[in-house]
Amino acid sequence: MPEQRVVLRNCGVINPGRIATYLAVDGFKALNKARGMTPEQVIQEVKDSGLRGRGGAGFPCGLKWELARNAPGDTKYVICNADEGEVGTFKDRYILANDPFMLIEGVTLAGYAIGADMGYIYLRAEYQYLNDSLVKAIGQAREQGLLVDFDITIRQGAGAYVCGEESALMDSIEGKRGEVRYRPPFPPTKGLWDQPTVINNVETLMNIPQIMLNGAGWYNDMGTERSKGTKVFSVSGDVSKPGVYEMVLGSPLRELVEGLAGAERVKAIQIGGATGRIVPYDMMDTPLSFEDILGAGAITVFDESRDMVDIVHKTLQFLAEESCGKCTPCREGTEVMAGILERFARGEGNERDIKDMERLSQAMMLSALCGLGQAAPNPVLDSLQYFRGEYESRMQEKRGSVAR
Amino acid sequence: MNDHLQVSSSQYNDKGNLLLRLEEAQHRLGYLSEQTMGELAESLGISVSEVYGVATFYSFLSTRPQGKYVIRVCKGLPCCLKDSHMVISAIEAAIGIRPGDTTPDGKFSLELTNCIGACDSAPAMLVNSELHVGLTSRRISRILKTYEQASASDRRGG
Numbered sequence: 001m002p003e004q005r006v007v008l009r010n011c012g013v014i015n016p017g018r019i020a021t022y023l024a025v026d027g028f029k030a031l032n033k034a035r036g037m038t039p040e041q042v043i044q045e046v047k048d049s050g051l052r053g054r055g056g057a058g059f060p061c062g063l064k065w066e067l068a069r070n071a072p073g074d075t076k077y078v079i080c081n082a083d084e085g086e087v088g089t090f091k092d093r094y095i096l097a098n099d100p101f102m103l104i105e106g107v108t109l110a111g112y113a114i115g116a117d118m119g120y121i122y123l124r125a126e127y128q129y130l131n132d133s134l135v136k137a138i139g140q141a142r143e144q145g146l147l148v149d150f151d152i153t154i155r156q157g158a159g160a161y162v163c164g165e166e167s168a169l170m171d172s173i174e175g176k177r178g179e180v181r182y183r184p185p186f187p188p189t190k191g192l193w194d195q196p197t198v199i200n201n202v203e204t205l206m207n208i209p210q211i212m213l214n215g216a217g218w219y220n221d222m223g224t225e226r227s228k229g230t231k232v233f234s235v236s237g238d239v240s241k242p243g244v245y246e247m248v249l250g251s252p253l254r255e256l257v258e259g260l261a262g263a264e265r266v267k268a269i270q271i272g273g274a275t276g277r278i279v280p281y282d283m284m285d286t287p288l289s290f291e292d293i294l295g296a297g298a299i300t301v302f303d304e305s306r307d308m309v310d311i312v313h314k315t316l317q318f319l320a321e322e323s324c325g326k327c328t329p330c331r332e333g334t335e336v337m338a339g340i341l342e343r344f345a346r347g348e349g350n351e352r353d354i355k356d357m358e359r360l361s362q363a364m365m366l367s368a369l370c371g372l373g374q375a376a377p378n379p380v381l382d383s384l385q386y387f388r389g390e391y392e393s394r395m396q397e398k399r400g401s402v403a404r
Numbered sequence: 405m406n407d408h409l410q411v412s413s414s415q416y417n418d419k420g421n422l423l424l425r426l427e428e429a430q431h432r433l434g435y436l437s438e439q440t441m442g443e444l445a446e447s448l449g450i451s452v453s454e455v456y457g458v459a460t461f462y463s464f465l466s467t468r469p470q471g472k473y474v475i476r477v478c479k480g481l482p483c484c485l486k487d488s489h490m491v492i493s494a495i496e497a498a499i500g501i502r503p504g505d506t507t508p509d510g511k512f513s514l515e516l517t518n519c520i521g522a523c524d525s526a527p528a529m530l531v532n533s534e535l536h537v538g539l540t541s542r543r544i545s546r547i548l549k550t551y552e553q554a555s556a557s558d559r560r561g562g
Contacts, residue, residue, distance in 0.1 A: 087480050090521040125464040126520040128533035158427060158462030161518060175421035177461040236482040236523035243524045270481075300482055300523075314481055318518055 003260065004222070006230045007206040008246045011098035016133060019140040022101035028146050030212035031105050034112055035148075042113045043069060046208065048216035050228030055081055055164075055201030056272065056296040057371065061208075064198055067188035068114040071196035076116040079173070079192065079199040080107050083124040083157050083164040086273035087318065088298035091232040092202040094244045096123075096130050099206075100137035104152060106205030108141075109212065111150045114198050119152040122169055125159045161322035165370050166199045168324060179326045180370040201296070203232055223249035227289035231297050235261040237270075238303035247288070254284040257301055265304045268386070273298040274315045275375035278308075278382040308387040309394055313341035315379045323372060330373025333364040337380060344394045354384065354391060422448060422458050426465055435466045463517065471506045471513035473551045476530040480519030486526035492516070494541045498548050511555050512548075 005011075014021040022028075034042045047062030068076060080103065084092040095103065107119045123131060131154060138152050155173050157163050163172045167181035170192045191197025207229060211219050220228045227249035233256055236242045240262035247256060253271070257263045266281045271288075272295020279286060279293065286292050302311060320334035337360060340353045361377030368374045384391065418424050425448070429440050436459050445452040459465050477483075477491050496502060499512050506513040522528035525537035536547055 084521055085519065087519040088482050088523050089519075090523055093521045124521075125462075126517070126530065129535055156427065157464075158423060159464035159517070160462050172423060175423040175425075175458070177458050234523065236526065237485050242526075274481075300485075302485070306485070311481065314484060318481075322518065 003246055004230050004248050005246050006210050006222075007095065007203055007232050008099075008244070009210070010102060011094065014099060014101070016098055016100055017136065019101055019137070019144060022099075023144075026213060027101055028105055028141075028144075030209035031109055031112070031146065034109055034212050039069060039113045039115060042109070042212070045216050046113070046211060049207075049211045049219040050216075050223075050226075051204065051207055051211060051219065052227070052290060053201055054203035054207075054231065054296065056086070056294075058290045058294070061200065061204055064188055064200075065110065065113050067186075068116075068191075068196045068198045071189045073196040075118075075193075075195045076114050077192045077195060077197040078107055078110045078114065078116045078119040079166075079169065079197060080119065080121040080205055081164065081166065081169060081199055081201050082127070083122050083169055084127070084202070084296075085124055085161040085164045085322075086275075086296050086298055087315070088234060088236055088270065088273050088300040089296050090234045090236075091244050091297060093127055093130070094234075095202055095206060095232070096127065096134060100134050101141065102206055102209055103202060104138060104141050105146075106200075106208040107152055108147055108150055109208045110198055110200065110205060114196070116198070117150055119150065120173055120192075121152060121154045122157060122163070122173060123154055124157045124163075128156060131156065160324075161318075162324040162370075162372060165372060167370070169199065170197065177324075179324045180372075182369065203297075224287065224289045224291060226291055227294070231288065231294065233288070233297040233299050235299045235301065237299075237301035238266070238306070239263040239301050249294075250287045250289045252285050252287055253279075253293075253299075256288065257284065257299060261299075261301070263301045263303070266301060267304045267306055268302045268308060268311075270300040270302070270311070270315075270379070271295055271298070273300075274318050275372060275378055278312075278379055278386065280386040308383050308390045309341065309344050312379045312383045313338070313345045316341050316376070319372065319376045323376075327367075327369035327373060329364045330368040330370075330376065333360050333368070333373065334376050336360060337376070341380075344391055347394050348396050349391060349394050350396055358384070420448065422450070422455065423462075426455070426459055430465055435469050437467075441467075463515075469506065469510075471511050472555055473511060473531050474513045474515060476515045476517040476520070477503075478518075478520045478522065478526070478528050478530075479516045480523065480526075482519070482523035483526040483528060488527040490541065491527045491529060491539050491544060494544045495548070498545055511552065 043065045051061040052058040111119050160178045162168045163178035168178040172178040187197045230246050231249050232246045245260050270278050271293045276295040277293050316338040320338040323330045323334050325331045343349050441455045445455045503514050503516045522537050527539045528537045
């Protein structure tokens with residue numbers, strides 16, 4: 001299955017510093033078309049397209065918009081989540097650098113649909129070098145009179161993985177510690193400054209102009225039953241051609257990893273970053289879709305030379321460090337797991353440690369406040385399922401005399 | 405109730421936004437001193453502990469003086485796979501400090517940071533807000549020299 005460029009269609013084609021080059025490829029035509037329709041019609045089109053959020057959770061985009069549109073409130077907000085912090089994810093960086101205009105059009109369309117007059121792009125601190133070109137692109141759109149009754153401001157993060165989580169992100173825009181909020185209420189009814197807010201990933205918003213221009217029918221012809229359209233993947237690790245690739249949803253993992261990125265001697269793949277899933281080589285034919293495995297599209301490839309305990313240990317160290325600390329299951333659970341994995345890495349694990357990690361995993365999945373803590377056990381459980389032998393070989397009692 | 409109203413009247417105003425004020429202060433002063441945080445707390449009518457809580461939550465804010473150039477080496481998994489340890493050792497050897505430290509002349513601080521989203525050309529690092537990718541020990545020494553020289557010519561220029 002070859003690449004299919006919908007989101008990335010202008011990347012490398014237009015000049016990201018000149019809006020005229022975007023206007024020349026039907027730029028802002030979708031916005032004009034939408035302004036001839038009622039906001040309800042726009043929302044219906046997005047609902048009919050079947051577009052689901054591309055940040056990892058996969059919530060239906062049109063439904064989110066409808067909830068915000070119908071929520072009572074004088075002031076409503078659109079937020080573009082450009083806090084791409086998931087390990088191994090860099091697609092949004094590529095999009096922001098190469099086609100800021102389609103994103104601006106998408107944000108403005110969302111604003112029109114829900115009745116917002118203000119949009120924020122929350123840009124992670126690590127991407128500060130993209131700030132000036134984004135500001136310039138917004139300025140050009142404003143000068144062209146394309147942001148009618150609507151404006152977009154960039155807010156820079158200050159370095160916190162958890163701020164990619166929507167409620168923590170909103171706290172951060174409000175100037176606070178980026179801690180996760182209890183829900184309900186959800187952002188479409190009570191979001192930024194307690195006002196109805198739509199918060200969408202960069203890639204989700206990039207799809208909107210294409211859907212409005214070509215129609216929901218064109219869009220939902222692509223993909224599987226519950227995963228419509230395309231997905232942009234960030235492929236890195238042990239591959240000969242790391243980079244950003246866009247494929248129709250439902251394409252097999254093998255096509256992406258071996259076909260496009262040129263991986264060889266693959267042992268395992270982490271899909272969706274630190275909180276994503278780890279699959280062994282014999283699952284290479286798994287379709288990349290919401291029904292199967294997807295996340296935000298981070299694909300980290302490990303070849304046969306890699307040590308899975310080491311990989312999972314590093315992953316849990318990262319999650320322990322980035323846990324916001326608000327809820328106990330995540331704050332303590334990630335620490336304890338990182339500690340146990342540290343022992344395995346030293347060759348001092350035991351059978352009981354594995355049982356402890358499994359019990360802790362259940363508790364975290366059931367009781368953590370947000371996706372970080374709920375999904376933090378994924379790498380542990382997946383590696384125990386598929387690579388248990390690597391843990392067993394690190395157990396003290398099985399190492400014999402070499403240990404002394 | 406009154407407090408609540410006060411907060412909401414200033415909420416759209418960037419002046420009342422603690423994180424923005426901290427980012428601005430760090431940009432201007434290089435780091436967030438106790439004095440700066442105390443003044444901010446007073447001007448915003450909030451407790452110093454609240455200011456400190458936000459200042460220490462974010463890894464790009466610093467409550468200690470930092471070097472003119474802050475080097476952040478990515479320690480994300482994809483960079484680890486591409487030997488980010490070599491990057492750390494090469495920098496340590498070149499500027500003589502360990503992660504978490506600042507050179508005595510105040511030129512460089514060295515930090516390790518989580519994934520900076522440059523995994524397609526790992527290993528990578530940020531120096532202030534500039535991204536450097538595809539690092540090798542030769543490249544690293546060239547990059548560091550460039551900053552050394554920029555820092556020296558800044559001083560000559562006054």
